[in-house]
Amino acid sequence: MTRPTVSHTMSCAMQAVIWQPFTEDRGSEPALLVQCDATGLLMITQEGRDILIQPETLPELIKQLRRLTQ
Known part of the structure; x- marks a missing residue:
């Protein structure tokens, strides 16, 4: 299942999650809040x-x- 690169968690709290994709060179890194x-x-x-x-x-x-x- 693919997910969007950026997802907004709670718009009233002014937050966003940035998902880092899996790449062959670097593997997978944790998301950024x-x-x-x-x-x-x-x-x-x-x-x-x-x-x-x-x-x-x-x-x-x-x-x-x-x-x-x-």
């Missing part, structure tokens, strides 16, 4: 580990992620 906390910080969670990101740094983070994957 992306949400916004009460202070407005973006939080990415994977297997109990959290990364907090200020919304102001998001454009630069996206830019660097794109650069690193090219």
Whole structure:
């Protein structure tokens, strides 16, 4: 059964689950939970580990992620 890459858990809580697909090179990695906390910080969670990101740094983070994957 295939699942969508992104699924929204509870729209009122501003959360989304990003499923990472199985690939021949890398295998399977756990899903990412992306949400916004009460202070407005973006939080990415994977297997109990959290990364907090200020919304102001998001454009630069996206830019660097794109650069690193090219």
